[in-house]
Amino acid sequence: MRRYREFLIPVVVFGLAGFLPLFLKTYYVHIGILILIWAYLATSWNILGGYAGQHSLGHGLYMGIGAYASTYLALNFGLTPWVGMFVGMAFAAAAGWFVGYATFRYGLKGAYFALVTIALAEAAVYVVSNWKAMGGAAGLEVKYLGTNPFMMQFDGKLPYFYIILVMTLLAVLTAQWLNRRRFGYRLIAVRENEEAAEAMGVNTLGTKINANVLSAVMTAAGGTFFAQYFTYVGPRVVFGEMVSVQILLFAIIGGLGTVWGPLVGAVILVPVAEIARAELGTQFQGAHLLLYGGVLVFTMLFMPKGIVGLVKSVRSRIWKTPDDSVSAPAPEGGAS
Amino acid sequence: MTFSLSVILQAIASGLMIGGVFALISIGLTLIWGVMKIINFAHGEFLMIGLYLTYFLVTQFGMDPYLTILITTPALFFIGIGIFQVSIKPILKHPQMNQIMLTLGISLILQNLALVLFKADVLSVRTRYTGINYTVGGVVVTLTELIAFFGSIIATLALYYILKTTDIGRWIRAAAQNPTAAILQGVDVRFTYLLAFGMGSACLGIAASLLLPFYYTSPTVGLFLGLIAFVVVVLGGMGNFLGAFVGGLIIGLTESLGAAIMPGSLSRVLTFGIFVLFLLFRPQGILSKRQS
Numbered sequence: 001m002r003r004y005r006e007f008l009i010p011v012v013v014f015g016l017a018g019f020l021p022l023f024l025k026t027y028y029v030h031i032g033i034l035i036l037i038w039a040y041l042a043t044s045w046n047i048l049g050g051y052a053g054q055h056s057l058g059h060g061l062y063m064g065i066g067a068y069a070s071t072y073l074a075l076n077f078g079l080t081p082w083v084g085m086f087v088g089m090a091f092a093a094a095a096g097w098f099v100g101y102a103t104f105r106y107g108l109k110g111a112y113f114a115l116v117t118i119a120l121a122e123a124a125v126y127v128v129s130n131w132k133a134m135g136g137a138a139g140l141e142v143k144y145l146g147t148n149p150f151m152m153q154f155d156g157k158l159p160y161f162y163i164i165l166v167m168t169l170l171a172v173l174t175a176q177w178l179n180r181r182r183f184g185y186r187l188i189a190v191r192e193n194e195e196a197a198e199a200m201g202v203n204t205l206g207t208k209i210n211a212n213v214l215s216a217v218m219t220a221a222g223g224t225f226f227a228q229y230f231t232y233v234g235p236r237v238v239f240g241e242m243v244s245v246q247i248l249l250f251a252i253i254g255g256l257g258t259v260w261g262p263l264v265g266a267v268i269l270v271p272v273a274e275i276a277r278a279e280l281g282t283q284f285q286g287a288h289l290l291l292y293g294g295v296l297v298f299t300m301l302f303m304p305k306g307i308v309g310l311v312k313s314v315r316s317r318i319w320k321t322p323d324d325s326v327s328a329p330a331p332e333g334g335a336s
Numbered sequence: 337m338t339f340s341l342s343v344i345l346q347a348i349a350s351g352l353m354i355g356g357v358f359a360l361i362s363i364g365l366t367l368i369w370g371v372m373k374i375i376n377f378a379h380g381e382f383l384m385i386g387l388y389l390t391y392f393l394v395t396q397f398g399m400d401p402y403l404t405i406l407i408t409t410p411a412l413f414f415i416g417i418g419i420f421q422v423s424i425k426p427i428l429k430h431p432q433m434n435q436i437m438l439t440l441g442i443s444l445i446l447q448n449l450a451l452v453l454f455k456a457d458v459l460s461v462r463t464r465y466t467g468i469n470y471t472v473g474g475v476v477v478t479l480t481e482l483i484a485f486f487g488s489i490i491a492t493l494a495l496y497y498i499l500k501t502t503d504i505g506r507w508i509r510a511a512a513q514n515p516t517a518a519i520l521q522g523v524d525v526r527f528t529y530l531l532a533f534g535m536g537s538a539c540l541g542i543a544a545s546l547l548l549p550f551y552y553t554s555p556t557v558g559l560f561l562g563l564i565a566f567v568v569v570v571l572g573g574m575g576n577f578l579g580a581f582v583g584g585l586i587i588g589l590t591e592s593l594g595a596a597i598m599p600g601s602l603s604r605v606l607t608f609g610i611f612v613l614f615l616l617f618r619p620q621g622i623l624s625k626r627q628s
Binding site: 053055057102103106108110111112114115116118119120122123126127129130137241245248252284285286287289290292293294295296297299300301304 | 375423426427430432433434435436437438440441442443444445446447448449451452455456555559563566567570599600601602604605608609611612615616617619
């Protein structure tokens with residue numbers, strides 16, 4: 001029964017969240033959609049970054065692939081984004097496999113892996129900016145058709161809300177599922193001690209590549225949704241460094257390697273950032289990113305396990321339950 | 337597309353000039369990495385602070401841009417050690433990724449603080465050095481680039497001299513090689529880290545003063561220059577001083593030659609492509625030997 005209860009909790013939570021838009025103004029539904037987009041992307045990133053401990057700083061690459069694939073196919077071949085999404089996911093799988101194989105094959109990790117992923121996403125920005133068929137630096141606009149469920153376009157915000165709600169629920173269920181699966185254990189083994197995992201017979205290279213592919217595929221689907229919701233894709237908008245940073249931000253602040261961390265991070269931060277942008281955006285451009293930077297620094301200094309990690313350790317201290325939160329990996333190459 | 341010899345020669349000359357500044361910027365980063373194994377993701381933003389500081393000293397106080405080195409260098413030194421004391425020192429023993437995320441947060445703060453304070457405008461200065469060029473065999477070199485190139489080389493040599501011959505340099509090298517052994521030999525490693533971080537940042541003060549007369553400043557200027565510094569440092573081998581210098585020249589040449597022969601901003605793809613290839617096949621850099 002316990003096994004099903006773990007899956008029941010997310011279903012109930014998201015089911016209840018599904019009633020919220022019925023009582024909220026359009027603007028708040030929009031914020032809800034933003035929360036879910038970032039929660040979804042951060043949950044996807046968390047599989048690689050949190051579970052497997054490989055911090056990609058270039059997830060914009062996969063998001064961009066997903067966004068551009070579906071938009072390009074819809075514009076040029078009239079292909080529905082519902083199918084284009086899966087095409088983008090397939091491309092992202094290939095890209096994720098290549099990036100994973102190329103980097104992990106040579107044992108790149110930590111800072112080096114982070115740098116390669118930034119460079120690849122940044123290279124993608126310039127490739128797409130110079131690619132005429134992809135609209136160059138101007139990007140592509142999704143042709144607006146009014147409400148057309150077949151083309152994943154709607155006049156109101158509600159349908160978008162429910163699409164991304166279901167997507168995020170699926171992402172959270174995937175994370176929850178990993179918690180109890182061998183693949184998930186392998187990821188954590190790789191994160192905690194790669195040599196030991198290898199000695200125990202874990203195929204660490206394959207595990208890391210698979211984690212990268214799974215994470216990339218999920219991120220790409222988020223890219224398609226992003227393009228449909230904002231009806232625009234541009235090189236910097238989807239491949240840019242700021243996207244990659246925001247994707248990992250919520251996971252890290254919420255709690256690395258936890259099921260609920262990315263969602264908690266997005267639920268807390270996105271509304272504050274959006275209000276900051278709405279209130280101060282005209283006068284102080286970048287106010288919300290300033291806030292993100294401050295929160296990131298605060299998190300690293302005072303609660304490196306994130307909000308969920310903090311709550312877990314406080315709970316275990318009060319109720320004396322075993323602390324099952326993420327244990328910090330030993331410093332690698334850190335100065336002593 | 338025409339690849340006339342003069343275009344190529346011109347690109348090589350400009351590439352070497354800017355490459356010298358890239359080298360100086362990167363040496364600051366590689367020094368910090370070499371000593372305490374921290375990648376400072378806010379490195380580009382520190383440079384941005386230097387560029388704004390130079391800009392205001394020149395425009396508000398009418399200072400000579402090259403005289404501002406006397407202010408920007410100590411200013412960046414103290415900003416560096418200030419930020420180190422408050423944020424990096426407390427988490428020196430944390431996992432490396434936490435330190436990266438912390439400096440990433442600092443870069444977000446600085447970049448957007450600049451956006452709030454100075455708006456997104458691109459600013460540049462006109463000084464009495466502007467517009468003076470020399471023509472040698474059809475290749476035009478501006479005075480400002482020339483000063484930046486030789487200034488960077490002098491600064492690099494000075495830093496090299498400090499690291500090789502002074503006590504401070506010996507502490508820094510000892511702390512980089514083996515912190516525990518350094519402590520046992522009586523080196524105050526924490527203080528050495530502080531000094532190294534300050535010196536790595538101070539390089540950016542010099543670089544900023546040399547760069548601004550022919551470059552520009554904007555809140556996002558550090559994003560690109562910071563990435564260039566990562567590229568150079570990896571190319572030269574992380575923590576390798578001379579490698580960073582050679583890497584700076586190589587990337588300067590790549591950028592400038594790429595821009596001369598490739599359309600649009602595709603030359604950037606070349607730069608990042610070289611970066612990725614190096615990371616994949618020679619992560620130890622061009623000059624270093626492979627570590628066992």
